[in-house]
Amino acid sequence: MTKTYKLEGLDCPVCASKVERAVKAIDGVAAAKVNFLTGKLTVEYSDDAAGIIQDAVKSAVKKANPSVVVKGS
Amino acid sequence: MDRAAKTTVGKLSERIRLSPKQWRLAQIVAGGALYAAAILIDAGAAKLSLYIAALAVLGGNIIYKALRGVLSGELFDENFLMSIAAIGAFAIGEHSEGVAVMLFYQVGELCQSWAVDRSRRSIAALMDIRPDYANVKRGGLIVQVDPSEVEAGELIVIKPGERVPIDAVVVEGNSMVDTVALTGESVPREVAVGDTILSGSINAGGLLVARTEKLFGESTASRILELVENSSEKKSRPERFITKFARWYTPVIVLLAALIATLPPLFIPGAGFSEWIYRALTFLVISCPCALVISVPLSFFGGIGGASRAGILVKGGNYLEALAKAETVVFDKTGTLTRGVFEVEKIVPAAGVTERELLDYAAHAEAYSTHPISQSLRKALGREPDSARVSEAREVPGCGVVAVVDGKSVAVGNAKLMAQLGIEHDPAPDNAGTVVYAALDGRFVGYIQIGDTVKADSAAAVTGLRKSGVKDIVMLTGDAEPVAKKVAAQLGIENVRAGLLPEEKVSAVEELICKNPRSGKLVFVGDGINDAPVLARADVGVAMGGLGSDAAIEAADVVIMNDEPSKLVSAIKISRKTMRVAKQNIAFSLCVKFAILLLGALGLASMWAAVFADVGVTLIAIFNSLRTMKLI
Numbered sequence: 001m002t003k004t005y006k007l008e009g010l011d012c013p014v015c016a017s018k019v020e021r022a023v024k025a026i027d028g029v030a031a032a033k034v035n036f037l038t039g040k041l042t043v044e045y046s047d048d049a050a051g052i053i054q055d056a057v058k059s060a061v062k063k064a065n066p067s068v069v070v071k072g073s
Numbered sequence: 074m075d076r077a078a079k080t081t082v083g084k085l086s087e088r089i090r091l092s093p094k095q096w097r098l099a100q101i102v103a104g105g106a107l108y109a110a111a112i113l114i115d116a117g118a119a120k121l122s123l124y125i126a127a128l129a130v131l132g133g134n135i136i137y138k139a140l141r142g143v144l145s146g147e148l149f150d151e152n153f154l155m156s157i158a159a160i161g162a163f164a165i166g167e168h169s170e171g172v173a174v175m176l177f178y179q180v181g182e183l184c185q186s187w188a189v190d191r192s193r194r195s196i197a198a199l200m201d202i203r204p205d206y207a208n209v210k211r212g213g214l215i216v217q218v219d220p221s222e223v224e225a226g227e228l229i230v231i232k233p234g235e236r237v238p239i240d241a242v243v244v245e246g247n248s249m250v251d252t253v254a255l256t257g258e259s260v261p262r263e264v265a266v267g268d269t270i271l272s273g274s275i276n277a278g279g280l281l282v283a284r285t286e287k288l289f290g291e292s293t294a295s296r297i298l299e300l301v302e303n304s305s306e307k308k309s310r311p312e313r314f315i316t317k318f319a320r321w322y323t324p325v326i327v328l329l330a331a332l333i334a335t336l337p338p339l340f341i342p343g344a345g346f347s348e349w350i351y352r353a354l355t356f357l358v359i360s361c362p363c364a365l366v367i368s369v370p371l372s373f374f375g376g377i378g379g380a381s382r383a384g385i386l387v388k389g390g391n392y393l394e395a396l397a398k399a400e401t402v403v404f405d406k407t408g409t410l411t412r413g414v415f416e417v418e419k420i421v422p423a424a425g426v427t428e429r430e431l432l433d434y435a436a437h438a439e440a441y442s443t444h445p446i447s448q449s450l451r452k453a454l455g456r457e458p459d460s461a462r463v464s465e466a467r468e469v470p471g472c473g474v475v476a477v478v479d480g481k482s483v484a485v486g487n488a489k490l491m492a493q494l495g496i497e498h499d500p501a502p503d504n505a506g507t508v509v510y511a512a513l514d515g516r517f518v519g520y521i522q523i524g525d526t527v528k529a530d531s532a533a534a535v536t537g538l539r540k541s542g543v544k545d546i547v548m549l550t551g552d553a554e555p556v557a558k559k560v561a562a563q564l565g566i567e568n569v570r571a572g573l574l575p576e577e578k579v580s581a582v583e584e585l586i587c588k589n590p591r592s593g594k595l596v597f598v599g600d601g602i603n604d605a606p607v608l609a610r611a612d613v614g615v616a617m618g619g620l621g622s623d624a625a626i627e628a629a630d631v632v633i634m635n636d637e638p639s640k641l642v643s644a645i646k647i648s649r650k651t652m653r654v655a656k657q658n659i660a661f662s663l664c665v666k667f668a669i670l671l672l673g674a675l676g677l678a679s680m681w682a683a684v685f686a687d688v689g690v691t692l693i694a695i696f697n698s699l700r701t702m703k704l705i
Contacts, residue, residue: 009093011186013366014151036367037374038302039193066138067093 307389400593601625
């Protein structure tokens, strides 16, 4: 499954790639991509992870960069 | 606590929670006040503790992030380098400088995030085609739902002023739709029952009920947005250069800083450590390649956004770059330079016959035919032929039609048909294109010249391209030479290749690419339907009439949403402007950075001035890059 989140407060491309790496490291995430220019995070994950994905993404992003806020798709 | 109380508390804490930006502002105000107080107070322990407090407020979270970064192995992290610079300044006794570095850094970050936000918003506004909701008819009710929840085949209602959410076919009502956000075309288009309306356009007239044809994700608006958003993945050369540069820049600067801090004090007699450490710290504060890393991709994204507003979809920065270097433009003829529809161009009656009579007989004789020629005759007639007047219509394959109209025998067809029937006729001039001759009861009554009309702005496109420096303009066509020559002459194109089979078009384009100097790019413009291999072979494949044609959007690198070839001129202008702005940003940022490095190394630049200059460069470059989205 694929889901897109909007990231607020994503100010520099370096932070974008940090966030991307953090989300990729989540269990059950097959692929993650942060588009700095549009401020969008696209996550591809396995069906098993569907239940936890929202919270997992939020906490991973927060850990990678506390000033970035994840908004729903 | 009971439930109600809990939610109230929740709401309260929500209300007082500050956004990251507000936090930063609070930090700056509080830290700035402490800093000012520290400067005003005379020397002593109070002054130092105020400096320390200011540093803690302004830089606390940055130092914390830096430590966490170091633990996870990120040495060249911006937070880390800033922390080293500030703490280092403190260590050599430059308290004021240390705090100033953090203060300016925070102000810079705030401005930068504001600038980035603003840029994102203005680019998003350019592509404001995403529908927010759909009104669906379900079980006799009209419900408002998210467009992605609508199935194909459902009935949707689009009220005046609303955006069409999903590609659909009108089943009730008629109206005008405004497609300016999709095509750049400001004249609204009339729609009635049976017409397709595309998502992203706006209902500018009456109420419409339509049956959805696709899912939201496959509709025009979603596809366009997806293409534009993903365009940043196909990078141009300047963008690739920046990515590489950024990878090396920080480590190199840090290394230089280390050398400056250690070598001169060791080898130059009389050079003090603290003086040279200070100079080294100046290097650290400008170690972020931010100005470049943000502004160059932003320039391209802005250009692509601006182009899409004009109805030109560019699928990547690399194509924008190639367009800027266009030296050869190859047009397909039919459907690109011409409208691709046959129309009556000229009616030439023989002596004693009126134009109207000639057209009337010809159109009636062809009344039962579905050939494009008969369609054009009917269209010229302006009404449906009266079939009661026609009897015994018989098609002569490859030649024309023989029929009885009003009791008279009418033959309509090419010169071969006239010869077959033994009818003497005045031949039309050679360059006339497609001609149908007509005979009434065995007597020649004149001919009608039919052709594919040239689009209104084709000539403007050709002159525009020449003016913008395109050296070679070529027309390819599968049609016969006389017809091709005629169109080319009308448009002022000298280089024509006629009678080509589809695969011969590919080899013609290949030949032209080989002839081209290496730097010049070849652009092929076609209708995107039958010319996918040519579109793929050209440096830039441009498809026309992309609106509503998935095949065209799929096959091309650049899609012109409406039917106007002159949009290519705008596309080239936008691409050149984008390249210019991107190069300006690179040159400007690099110059300022090197100037600061030089002054810093010579001990002529203070740390806070370096931060200030670095932030300034970033902001100026970001705003400069926004110029690309404004049309010329």
